[in-house]
Amino acid sequence: MTTNFDCFRYFCLYSIIQTLGLIILFSQQTEYSVGMYLTMDIPIALNLANSIGLLTPFNYLTVQLPYFTLMNFKFLLSVFLNACYAAAFMVFGVFYLVKKDASFESAVARAESTLDSDLPTYESTIISMLAIQGTWHIAISFSMAGDFKDRFYKSYYMGISIALYILWCFYLLFNDGLPWGSFNEYFMTGYNFVYFHNNIRWYLLLEMLIFLVLSIATEAAIIKKVSKKYDFRFSTIELKERSRLVNARQPQIAVQTALFSA
Numbered sequence: 001m002t003t004n005f006d007c008f009r010y011f012c013l014y015s016i017i018q019t020l021g022l023i024i025l026f027s028q029q030t031e032y033s034v035g036m037y038l039t040m041d042i043p044i045a046l047n048l049a050n051s052i053g054l055l056t057p058f059n060y061l062t063v064q065l066p067y068f069t070l071m072n073f074k075f076l077l078s079v080f081l082n083a084c085y086a087a088a089f090m091v092f093g094v095f096y097l098v099k100k101d102a103s104f105e106s107a108v109a110r111a112e113s114t115l116d117s118d119l120p121t122y123e124s125t126i127i128s129m130l131a132i133q134g135t136w137h138i139a140i141s142f143s144m145a146g147d148f149k150d151r152f153y154k155s156y157y158m159g160i161s162i163a164l165y166i167l168w169c170f171y172l173l174f175n176d177g178l179p180w181g182s183f184n185e186y187f188m189t190g191y192n193f194v195y196f197h198n199n200i201r202w203y204l205l206l207e208m209l210i211f212l213v214l215s216i217a218t219e220a221a222i223i224k225k226v227s228k229k230y231d232f233r234f235s236t237i238e239l240k241e242r243s244r245l246v247n248a249r250q251p252q253i254a255v256q257t258a259l260f261s262a
Contacts, residue, residue, distance in 0.1 A: 082218065
C-alpha cells in the first residue's frame with residue numbers, strides 16, 4: 001500500500017511541476033519540445049516510479065501505521081509546498097535570471113517572426129532544466145523522508161539512475177565545451193535549448209541546488225512536525241526492536257568471519 005501511495009504522489013507532483021512549466025512557457029509563446037516530453041516521461045519519471053516500487057521495506061518493526069488514504073494533511077501539504085517551490089523557481093528563472101544573459105532574446109520576439117512555437121529559446125531552456133530536475137529530485141525527497149522503506153541510496157538501481165540524471169543535467173548545461181559537435185547539436189536542437197553564458201549557468205545550478213535542498217528539508221520537517229506524534233513508550237519498543245535485530249546479526253557475522261578466515 002505504501003508503494004502505491006508513494007508512486008501516485010510522485011506522479012501527481014511530477015505532473016504538476018511539468019504543467020506549471022508548460023503554463024509559463026505558453027505565456028511566453030513557446031513550449032516544451034517533443035524530445036523533452038519523452039525524456040521527462042519515460043527515462044526519468046517511469047524509470048523512477050519503477051525504482052520506488054523496488055525499494056525494500058525496513059527490516060524492523062515501526063510504531064506507525066501507513067495512511068489508508070491520500071486525502072490527508074501530510075500528503076496534501078507536501079504536494080502543495082513542493083508545487084509552490086517549483087512555481088517560484090520557474091518564475092524567477094524566466095522573468096529574472098535568463099534576462100541577465102548578455103545574449104538574451106525573448107521567446108515572444110522570436111515567435112513574432114514565425115508561426116512555429118517549437119523553437120530554441122532561453123525560456124524553454126531554463127524551464128526544461130528545472131522540470132527535469134524537479135522530476136528526479138522529488139523522488140529523492142520522498143525517499144529521504146519516508147516512514148517505511150529504505151532510502152534511495154541503498155538501492156543500486158535507483159542510486160545509479162539518480163547519478164545519471166545529475167550527469168545529464170551537467171551535460172546539457174556545459175556540452176559546448178565537449179568535442180562532440182553533431183551529437184551535442186542533436187540534443188540541444190531536439191530539446192529547444194540554447195547556450196547560456198557561464199555566469200548564468202552557475203546561477204542556474206545554484207538555483208537547482210536550493211530547489212533540491214528546500215524540497216528535502218520540507219519533507220523532513222513535515223515528517224517530524226506535522227505527522228501525528230506517538231507515545232514515547234512505543235518509541236522505546238521500536239528502539240528495542242532495532243537493537244534486537246542488530247544483536248541477532250552478530251553471531252551470523254562472527255561465523256561468516258571465521259569461515260572467511262579459515
